[in-house]
Amino acid sequence: MTDQALEVRFWGVRGSLPSPGNDTAMVGGNTSCVEVTGGGSRVILDAGSGIRALGDALMKRGEHKRVHLLLSHVHWDHVMGIPFFAPLYIPGSEVVIGAGPLERDHASGARLPLREVLKRQMTPPLFPIDFDAVGERVVTVDIEPDSAFMIGQLEITISSLSHPDPVCAYRVSFGGRSVVYATDTEHEEGKLDERLVRLCRGADVLIYDAQFTPEEYRGEVGPSKKGWGHSTFEAGAAVARAAGVKTLALFHHDPRRTDEGVAEIVQRARAVFPNTVAARESLALRFEAEPPHRQAAPAA
Numbered sequence: 001m002t003d004q005a006l007e008v009r010f011w012g013v014r015g016s017l018p019s020p021g022n023d024t025a026m027v028g029g030n031t032s033c034v035e036v037t038g039g040g041s042r043v044i045l046d047a048g049s050g051i052r053a054l055g056d057a058l059m060k061r062g063e064h065k066r067v068h069l070l071l072s073h074v075h076w077d078h079v080m081g082i083p084f085f086a087p088l089y090i091p092g093s094e095v096v097i098g099a100g101p102l103e104r105d106h107a108s109g110a111r112l113p114l115r116e117v118l119k120r121q122m123t124p125p126l127f128p129i130d131f132d133a134v135g136e137r138v139v140t141v142d143i144e145p146d147s148a149f150m151i152g153q154l155e156i157t158i159s160s161l162s163h164p165d166p167v168c169a170y171r172v173s174f175g176g177r178s179v180v181y182a183t184d185t186e187h188e189e190g191k192l193d194e195r196l197v198r199l200c201r202g203a204d205v206l207i208y209d210a211q212f213t214p215e216e217y218r219g220e221v222g223p224s225k226k227g228w229g230h231s232t233f234e235a236g237a238a239v240a241r242a243a244g245v246k247t248l249a250l251f252h253h254d255p256r257r258t259d260e261g262v263a264e265i266v267q268r269a270r271a272v273f274p275n276t277v278a279a280r281e282s283l284a285l286r287f288e289a290e291p292p293h294r295q296a297a298p299a300a
Contacts, residue, residue, distance in 0.1 A: 004289040005177075005288045006287045006289070007286045007287070008207075010279050010280060010284075011054045012031045012046075013050070013281060014253050014254075015183075016254070029255075031048030033045070033046050038154055039174050045181045046071060048077050049081045054085075055085040067093070072170070073102070079117075082097075083129065088134045094139060095137055097141070099141075100142075100144075115138075118131055145158060155174070179285075180205070182199075182207065183252045202245075206240050208233075210253070210269075211253065214234050230252065247275050249285070
């Protein structure tokens with residue numbers, strides 16, 4: 001029987017670069033990778049270093065023949081796991097990779113196709129296996145911003161975010177339940193990103209970039225982080241409140257943030273948005289599908 005629930009599982013929760021060690025073992029040190037399943041369908045959000053373990057798990061379960069991967073953007077910490085994703089090397093497998101608008105090539109000024117970006121990543125001497133050796137198993141899709149489409153039983157809605165290079169947020173819905181993945185976004189102090197609020201309206205969980213504390217962001221502790229393309233738990237809580245989100249999951253933890261430091265941020269966040277959790281590796285959030293007569297219309 002097909003599982004009638006929307007489930008979110010975290011395989012990588014760090015930002016910028018992996019940070020393994022005793023001080024980060026509870027939250028995890030792998031970079032961004034989230035698996036969302038529902039109704040027998042699956043989508044992977046981002047391909048940071050956490051996707052290696054996910055690929056191994058899919059192989060073990062025999063669920064690697066056709067995989068859908070959506071990238072928020074192509075900064076290194078969000079794509080570094082692609083060359084280590086085991087299904088890529090299995091004959092007969094197909095890996096469908098989609099992303100929104102990418103940065104333009106600095107030399108030509110033309111918009112870079114996703115396939116060209118992936119080829120550049122797997123090019124000797126930067127990586128010993130050339131992309132052409134696996135390229136026949138990869139289908140790339142350049143997604144238009146502010147669009148919507150289906151991956152199996154999962155409905156995907158997209159919105160652009162604020163970041164130094166183009167970034168997309170994704171809302172994944174199934175059975176009247178939904179999760180919003182909004183990593184690598186920078187808030188404007190004192191203002192809400194209305195695009196993100198609309199995307200999040202009534203979502204069961206918002207996965208939000210909370211790399212910096214408010215003090216770090218403003219430069220009260222160390223150099224100012226304004227313009228770096230990341231946000232704070234306060235901004236995430238403001239979006240969650242405005243959109244009527246049920247759970248806020250703090251994500252994209254700074255690589256220097258210890259387990260203790262993440263716990264402190266969660267406690268501060270709960271003072272303004274009580275239903276806040278820290279995204280951590282292996283954490284799974286499960287939402288049973290609503291009865292058909294109670295399922296709300298998808299977000300616009």
